[in-house]
Amino acid sequence: MAHQFKAAINQLNKVSQLRHITYDELEILRRPDRVIEVSLPVIMDNGKIKVFTGYRVQYNNTRGPYKGGLRFHPQVNLDEVKTLAFWMAIKCAVADIPYGGGKGGIAVDVKTLSLSELERLTRAYTRGFADFIGPNIDIPAPDVYTNPQIMAWLMDEYSHIKGENTPAVVTGKPVEIGGSLGRETATSLGGFYVLEQVLAKLKIAKHKVSLAVQGFGNVGMNFALIAQAAGFQIVAVSDSGGGLYNEKGLDLKAVLAHKQKTSCVKNFKSAKNISNEKLLELPVEVLVPAALENVIDENNASRVKAKIILELANGPTAGGAEDKLSKKGVLVIPDVLANAGGVIVSYFEWVQNLRHFYWDQAKVEDRLKRQIMNALEKVWQTMEAQGNNNMREAAYIVAVERLVKALRIRGI
Ligand code: GLU
Numbered sequence: 001m002a003h004q005f006k007a008a009i010n011q012l013n014k015v016s017q018l019r020h021i022t023y024d025e026l027e028i029l030r031r032p033d034r035v036i037e038v039s040l041p042v043i044m045d046n047g048k049i050k051v052f053t054g055y056r057v058q059y060n061n062t063r064g065p066y067k068g069g070l071r072f073h074p075q076v077n078l079d080e081v082k083t084l085a086f087w088m089a090i091k092c093a094v095a096d097i098p099y100g101g102g103k104g105g106i107a108v109d110v111k112t113l114s115l116s117e118l119e120r121l122t123r124a125y126t127r128g129f130a131d132f133i134g135p136n137i138d139i140p141a142p143d144v145y146t147n148p149q150i151m152a153w154l155m156d157e158y159s160h161i162k163g164e165n166t167p168a169v170v171t172g173k174p175v176e177i178g179g180s181l182g183r184e185t186a187t188s189l190g191g192f193y194v195l196e197q198v199l200a201k202l203k204i205a206k207h208k209v210s211l212a213v214q215g216f217g218n219v220g221m222n223f224a225l226i227a228q229a230a231g232f233q234i235v236a237v238s239d240s241g242g243g244l245y246n247e248k249g250l251d252l253k254a255v256l257a258h259k260q261k262t263s264c265v266k267n268f269k270s271a272k273n274i275s276n277e278k279l280l281e282l283p284v285e286v287l288v289p290a291a292l293e294n295v296i297d298e299n300n301a302s303r304v305k306a307k308i309i310l311e312l313a314n315g316p317t318a319g320g321a322e323d324k325l326s327k328k329g330v331l332v333i334p335d336v337l338a339n340a341g342g343v344i345v346s347y348f349e350w351v352q353n354l355r356h357f358y359w360d361q362a363k364v365e366d367r368l369k370r371q372i373m374n375a376l377e378k379v380w381q382t383m384e385a386q387g388n389n390n391m392r393e394a395a396y397i398v399a400v401e402r403l404v405k406a407l408r409i410r411g412i
Contacts, residue, residue, distance in 0.1 A: 004083040004293065007319045014393060015400045018386075025404050028412070029089075032082055033066075033100075034058040038128035040106070042120050052106050054125045057085035058138055059101035062406045065136055066102030067092060067343060069143025070125070070150070073292075076105035080293070084143075087314055088343070091336040093399035095375050097347040102138050104129070110145045122150050126157035133158070135168035135354065141346050142172040144217070144292070148184070152177055168353035171346035180349035182364035183342075188222035189365065190341015190372045191312050192230070194333060195286065197376055198308065202331075210284045212236035212306070214243070214276060215291030216265055219312050219339070221256070223290060228252050236279050239265050240291075243279040246271040280304060289316035296321045304330065311335040326390055334392035336399065337372075337379055344371050 009030055016026045040052040055078055058066040068088035071081075081103050089101025106125060110118060132138060142151060151173045158169045167178030175181060182189070199209065209232050213224045216239040224234050234252060236245040241264035244250060250271055258268045266273045280287060280300060287306035289295050293315035296304060301321035309325070309332045311317060317325070317332055325332055345368055352358050359367075375398075383394035 003079070004315075005079050005086065008083045008086055008315070010319060011392070011396050012400065015396045018393075019397060019401065021400065021404050025407060026400075028407060029060060029400070029403060032057045032059045032085055033061065034132075035078065035082065036129065036132055037078065038125075040121065040124040040128055042117065042124050044117055045114050052108055052121060052124070054104070054106050054128050055081045056104040056129050056132060056138070056140075057081045057102060058132070059085040059089040059103075060403065061100035062403060062410060063093060063100055064098035065100065066138035067099035067346065068102040068104070068141065070140045070146050070154075071103070071105040071143040072108050072110050072145040072150075073105070074107055074109045075292075076107040081105045083293075084314055087336060089403070090396060090399040091340050091343060093402045094336045094379065094395050095340040095344050095371060096378075096402070097344060097371070099139075099343070099347065102140075103143070104140055105143075118150070119153050122153040123157045126154045127161065130158060130161045133169060135166060135350070139168070139346070139350060140170050141343070142218075147218070148172055148174040148179060151179075168350050171349040172342075173349070178349070178353050180345055180352055180364055181359065181361040182368070183345045183349055184218065185222045185226070186345035186364075186368060187219045187312065187339050187342035188226055190344060190368055191219075191223055191288075191310055191338050192226045193341070193369050193372055194338055194376050195227075195308075195310050196230075197373060198331070198333060201380065204285070206231050209233065209286055210235045210247075210249075211286045211288055212245075212279050212282045212284045213288045213290055214238050214279050214295065214316075215289065215313060216259065217291070219342075220288070220290030223288060223312055224252055235284060236274065236282055237265055238274070238276050238279050240276075242266040243274045243276055244268050244271040245274045245279070245282065282306075286310055289313045292316070294318040296325075298324065301325050302328075304328075306330065308333065311338045314339065322390075322392065326388070329389065331389055332392060334395050336395050337375055337391070340375060341368055341372055344368055 038054045085103035092099040173179035233249045281303040283305045290312035297318040298320035301324040
């Protein structure tokens with residue numbers, strides 16, 4: 001989508017009308033603090049040089065250092081990175097963790113790179129941005145198609161440049177080098193806690209709930225496994241190659257083994273193949289988009305049959321779809337709350353790195369639950385006070401009020 005950032009910022013304008021925040025104060029939040037674009041030459045395995053473009057957008061650091069993932073995907077562009085950085089600023093404020101927002105990316109299809117090319121590209125990115133990141137400046141983390149190994153290379157390269165071991169420059173690292181227990185499953189577990197609590201509020205019994213999960217990467221897959229283990233019925237999953245549907249429920253462990261063997265979920269023996277588009281329109285209670293932006297838009301919103309949408313991806317519901325869904329009574333649990341578990345445990349990882357003192361998994365998960373439940377309660381109360389079913393609007397009110405308060409206290 002060409003004007004993703006403009007559409008995202010629109011949400012701010014709605015909040016300003018509701019909360020009488022001055023034009024000037026909001027003007028600060030309408031644009032990123034800093035946009036950096038760096039050229040990244042990499043020697044490929046065939047000896048040829050290929051020049052990639054690396055982006056980092058530092059949105060706002062009023063409440064703490066910039067924080068946000070690093071995305072490697074062919075669709076990455078500056079408008080998208082700006083949008084994702086803005087959402088991180090809102091997310092950190094909703095979660096009430098002491099960070100501003102940031103995001104980085106490279107337009108690349110990682111499936112076309114060898115492991116050593118991927119390492120050289122990551123190290124080139126780190127060198128390109130070494131002066132702009134740091135434990136008290138800006139802390140990257142995994143996002144779409146980046147993983148703990150990539151974070152390890154980033155941490156290693158940065159530590160070499162600075163001449164000191166600096167694990168707190170990045171989160172989502174492998175546990176062997178300062179990663180936090182529970183970080184890999186944190187986004188999924190946080191989303192699960194939120195969903196369970198929302199169902200309890202709506203008095204919907206767990207055994208009546210069927211779920212369809214779009215996206216079988218780290219977040220979608222772990223969410224499906226956690227939800228199934230807790231007694232929910234997962235009837236559909238998909239990855240970029242297509243999806244599977246069995247109205248009686250899927251055996252996820254077997255689907256996972258099948259994906260490991262064939263590299264996609266489709267053509268699994270005891271389920272029907274369906275397209276990603278059809279998955280979004282299935283008759284389920286809860287739809288969980290866990291892949292990319294704008295999969296639910298004005299065209300397909302009227303065909304969505306789910307009663308609840310749990311946004312584990314960033315921005316899966318396009319602006320125009322939201323009104324249609326809300327008129328149909330669909331409750332959208334917005335990304336800035338639903339997937340905040342990842343950055344919450346990133347915060348715990350950073351704290352552990354700075355303290356050189358590590359927590360066990362039970363402590364991480366217990367603190368995650370407390371932090372995300374507090375965020376949910378605050379958003380829910382705000383939504384009730386607004387008298388509607390628009391959780392995104394409530395989340396933005398909570399975030400903008402916190403950001404503006406911090407701005408006023410610090411001064412400009
Ligand atoms: N990429 C994740 C997100 O969009 C995590 C960011 C982080 O941990 O800093 O929330």
